[in-house]
Amino acid sequence: MPSDEMWINMGPQHPFNHGLWNLRVKLKGETITQAEPIIGYLHRGWEKMVENRTYSQIVPLADRLCYGSSLSWNHLYCLTAEKLFGIEAPERAKYIRVAVLELQRITSHLTWLMAVGTDLGSYTIMTWSIRERELFLDLLCKLSGARMTYNYCRIGGVRNDFPENYERDVNRTLDEFERRLRDLESLMDENEPFLMRTVGIGKMDGKTAMNLGLTGPIMRASGVDMDLRRLDPYEVYEDMKFEICTHTDGDVYARYRVRMDEMRESMKIVRQAMAEAPSGPIRVKAPRCPPKGNAVCHVEDPRGESLMYMVSDGTERPYRLKVRSPNFVNLSASPPMLLGFKISDVPAIMGVMDMCIGETDR
Amino acid sequence: MSNLYIELTNFTEWLLGLVAALLDWTKLGFLSDFGDWLQTAPVVDFVSTLLVAVIFLITAMMFGLCFIWQERKTLGRFMDRRGTQVGFLGFFQNFADGIKVILKEHIVPKDSDHLLFELAIFAYLASTFMLFGCIPYSDNFYVIDVDLAVLLGIAIFAFGPFSILIGGWSSNNKFTLIGGMRAAAQLIALEIPLLLCIVSVAVLTGDLSFVGVVTWQEENIWLIVPLCIGALTFFIAAIGESERIPFDLPEAEAELVEGWATEYGDVRWGLQMASDYFRAYILCGLFTMLFLGGWAGPEFIWAEAWYLSKTFIVFFFFIWVRAATVRIRTDQILKLGWRRLLPLAVVNLLIAVALKVAGVF
Amino acid sequence: MLVDDYFPVAMFALVALLIPAVAIIMGKLFRPTKQAEMRNTTYECGERPIGVAQIQFHVQFYIYAIIFVAFDILTVFLIVWAMAFDGLSDIANIAAITFLVILLAGVYYSLKKERILWI
Numbered sequence: 034m035p036s037d038e039m040w041i042n043m044g045p046q047h048p049f050n051h052g053l054w055n056l057r058v059k060l061k062g063e064t065i066t067q068a069e070p071i072i073g074y075l076h077r078g079w080e081k082m083v084e085n086r087t088y089s090q091i092v093p094l095a096d097r098l099c100y101g102s103s104l105s106w107n108h109l110y111c112l113t114a115e116k117l118f119g120i121e122a123p124e125r126a127k128y129i130r131v132a133v134l135e136l137q138r139i140t141s142h143l144t145w146l147m148a149v150g151t152d153l154g155s156y157t158i159m160t161w162s163i164r165e166r167e168l169f170l171d172l173l174c175k176l177s178g179a180r181m182t183y184n185y186c187r188i189g190g191v192r193n194d195f196p197e198n199y200e201r202d203v204n205r206t207l208d209e210f211e212r213r214l215r216d217l218e219s220l221m222d223e224n225e226p227f228l229m230r231t232v233g234i235g236k237m238d239g240k241t242a243m244n245l246g247l248t249g250p251i252m253r254a255s256g257v258d259m260d261l262r263r264l265d266p267y268e269v270y271e272d273m274k275f276e277i278c279t280h281t282d283g284d285v286y287a288r289y290r291v292r293m294d295e296m297r298e299s300m301k302i303v304r305q306a307m308a309e310a311p312s313g314p315i316r317v318k319a320p321r322c323p324p325k326g327n328a329v330c331h332v333e334d335p336r337g338e339s340l341m342y343m344v345s346d347g348t349e350r351p352y353r354l355k356v357r358s359p360n361f362v363n364l365s366a367s368p369p370m371l372l373g374f375k376i377s378d379v380p381a382i383m384g385v386m387d388m389c390i391g392e393t394d395r
Numbered sequence: 396m397s398n399l400y401i402e403l404t405n406f407t408e409w410l411l412g413l414v415a416a417l418l419d420w421t422k423l424g425f426l427s428d429f430g431d432w433l434q435t436a437p438v439v440d441f442v443s444t445l446l447v448a449v450i451f452l453i454t455a456m457m458f459g460l461c462f463i464w465q466e467r468k469t470l471g472r473f474m475d476r477r478g479t480q481v482g483f484l485g486f487f488q489n490f491a492d493g494i495k496v497i498l499k500e501h502i503v504p505k506d507s508d509h510l511l512f513e514l515a516i517f518a519y520l521a522s523t524f525m526l527f528g529c530i531p532y533s534d535n536f537y538v539i540d541v542d543l544a545v546l547l548g549i550a551i552f553a554f555g556p557f558s559i560l561i562g563g564w565s566s567n568n569k570f571t572l573i574g575g576m577r578a579a580a581q582l583i584a585l586e587i588p589l590l591l592c593i594v595s596v597a598v599l600t601g602d603l604s605f606v607g608v609v610t611w612q613e614e615n616i617w618l619i620v621p622l623c624i625g626a627l628t629f630f631i632a633a634i635g636e637s638e639r640i641p642f643d644l645p646e647a648e649a650e651l652v653e654g655w656a657t658e659y660g661d662v663r664w665g666l667q668m669a670s671d672y673f674r675a676y677i678l679c680g681l682f683t684m685l686f687l688g689g690w691a692g693p694e695f696i697w698a699e700a701w702y703l704s705k706t707f708i709v710f711f712f713f714i715w716v717r718a719a720t721v722r723i724r725t726d727q728i729l730k731l732g733w734r735r736l737l738p739l740a741v742v743n744l745l746i747a748v749a750l751k752v753a754g755v756f
Numbered sequence: 757m758l759v760d761d762y763f764p765v766a767m768f769a770l771v772a773l774l775i776p777a778v779a780i781i782m783g784k785l786f787r788p789t790k791q792a793e794m795r796n797t798t799y800e801c802g803e804r805p806i807g808v809a810q811i812q813f814h815v816q817f818y819i820y821a822i823i824f825v826a827f828d829i830l831t832v833f834l835i836v837w838a839m840a841f842d843g844l845s846d847i848a849n850i851a852a853i854t855f856l857v858i859l860l861a862g863v864y865y866s867l868k869k870e871r872i873l874w875i
Contacts, residue, residue, distance in 0.1 A: 042801050157719065
């Protein structure tokens with residue numbers, strides 16, 4: 034007699050996989066009784082690859098870790114390398130970095146919203162958030178000349194200063210975006226089917242989330258007040274005034290809410306950083322070879338805590354570079370969230386995680 | 396417009412007369428007899444009915460394609476983009492898509508049940524095309540005019556979920572299996588409210604042929620006024636029955652790849668996609684007939700044009716709902732059907748009975 | 757005559773059956789027919805399928821299906837009743853409404869036991 038349960042491969046070629054990975058679920062009817070994420074389809078050997086590159090050659094490669102938020106990985110690499118080299122970026126570069134990182138956070142969150150829209154079956158959410166993202170891509174393009182892989186940070190500063198009238202452009206865009214964000218929110222918060230699909234789905238309490246090592250918006254949605262921009266400030270985040278957005282429900286809706294609120298806070302930070310940036314140099318010269326030793330740095334990526342650990346043997350190439358990707362850990366914590374929910378909830382639960390396989394598989 | 400049947404019977408008589416005259420001209424006895432036989436009433440009836448069916452089906456399919464075009468353009472505007480651009484106002488996109496799917500490969504999965512796999516999609520498509528005939532455009536432009544035309548339409552409509560279930564099972568694929576089961580769930584959830592709304596219409600009008608329902612509405616009032624609750628219920632159930640977002644569970648692409656149609660390729664898949672719109676078109680037509688007075692309207696344009704414009708307006712609301720909502724789950728659709736729509740439909744039926752008993756209509 | 761009335765239905769069904777047949781034959785004339793070993797395998801997102809899909813599927817809306825059957829028959833009676841509404845006596849109408857109410861009470865009862873509805 035055949036069993037009434039079946040294993041089903043959702044991925045690597047599945048519309049809800051944003052990237053190549055496989056979620057193997059065991060279904061009884063439509064209810065998930067067991068789940069098992071499988072990765073490795075996009076493994077490029079990034080960590081090994083960079084061992085054969087000089088320090089400055091790795092800067093553009095760090096962009097390629099994630100298509101959604103390439104700048105934050107780029108920045109993290111530069112920050113870690115600076116620590117290893119024993120240099121520090123000038124004050125103005127730090128302000129510029131903070132402003133650009135927060136712009137990148139907004140674009141990343143809008144990309145995530147697009148994915149959530151397609152996962153839940155509303156292409157209007159997708160096209161609207163893509164339209165809004167275009168505003169910020171234009172800004173970043175004006176600054177760095179690229180739309181996706183910016184290659185903007187350098188070891189010891191940033192590549193170039195703000196172009197002419199950049200602050201004015203940014204402020205105009207942010208004013209416009211604040212208006213549009215309200216529109217976008219009304220499309221979801223006042224939408225009964227959206228609430229039916231998100232409220233109470235994929236629940237996880239703060240304690241379990243901490244034990245599983247979750248970070249980022251998913252962690253904050255479970256009521257844990259953890260943001261590295263506050264706990265361990267890097268660059269000039271300690272001077273910035275912003276709230277850490279948390280939510281207590283720990284369900285899909287809470288995760289969605291946290292990210293939407295975060296976009297508002299990011300806008301605040303961008304405005305402050307642009308206004309308070311002192312004048313001065315934007316880059317210091319970095320030596321070719323760092324001293325022997327190691328350095329570790331962690332930052333608050335749009336997806337959670339990302340960390341780089343770098344070991345130098347005194348040559349011009351790193352001896353070892355280890356990446357801790359937030360998605361890798363968040364993904365491994367997904368089975369407890371999925372259990373007991375329907376197969377229809379898989380895209381909702383995994384969609385709000387903001388999967389980025391580039392950084393997960395490396 | 397004059398009656399399609401009379402026009403085409405006249406045309407057939409003329410055509411067959413011409414053929415008979417040609418056969419007579421050969422001066423061969425048996426051919427002349429054959430010509431005489433061609434002019435007998437059953438043959439004329441057969442040929443003219445065939446012609447009516449073909450003409451009606453082609454017209455209906457053209458308007459079905461207009462629905463696809465309308466969806467593409469309107470949805471584009473809702474999403475702040477332009478929609479399709481191929482050809483005149485993007486209308487040729489449908490034909491380009493048709494040519495494309497005809498050129499695609501046909502793959503039958505080797506583990507599937509080959510016979511049922513082919514039969515299921517064939518039944519689905521044939522029942523969809525069959526539906527076209529059920530809805531008349533006016534009291535002159537029609538094919539099928541039977542006493543229970545509304546019921547006939549619903550009966551053929553219910554064929555769809557069965558073929559989906561069989562197709563999903565026979566593909567031997569897990570996604571299609573779940574998709575097929577969901578089609579059954581959808582039928583279970585929404586069929587009863589839909590039928591109860593039709594019952595309430597029948598109570599008031601005392602007739603289930605389209606001509607009767609529309610004539611009643613012409614004489615009294617559009618049924619959407621007394622039966623507004625029923626109209627709303629029917630509208631929601633119709634969106635569900637036509638498998639559109641927010642109720643497109645059988646082919647929920649985010650979780651089930653392409654749902655029950657995952658294993659189908661080539662022209663079968665293309666026609667299946669078109670069928671979704673054709674079925675939506677039929678349900679919009681049903682809504683127009685039952686609640687919006689069908690082809691009734693001031694006579695400065697054709698009755699058919701009234702019917703079609705009302706149908707397009709109803710479909711606009713279908714698209715609006717699609718643009719604004721997300722897909723819901725199977726358990727939620729069952730809850731919606733049994734806890735929300737069924738009570739509404741029963742209340743609507745009681746209102747209809749009360750109006751009838753009180754002698755308002 | 758019933759036969760005369762339904763003759764167009766039969767004719768239209770014939771035409772409706774022809775359309776997909778013609779389309780499929782058209783496709784057969786134009787489409788490529790390459791064969792390959794992996795091409796005919798079941799699609800499961802690019803992975804090898806785990807087991808077959810024709811299992812004893814756990815139909816979770818089974819209870820709903822049972823209520824549905826009862827109600828479907830009810831609607832058949834109701835349609836007959838509605839069509840003949842004008843000529844019926846009050847007692848017949850009351851009987852029909854009672855029938856509806858009894859079934860609705862049954863539905864209400866089963867919907868209250870929500871836990872067993874979706875198993």
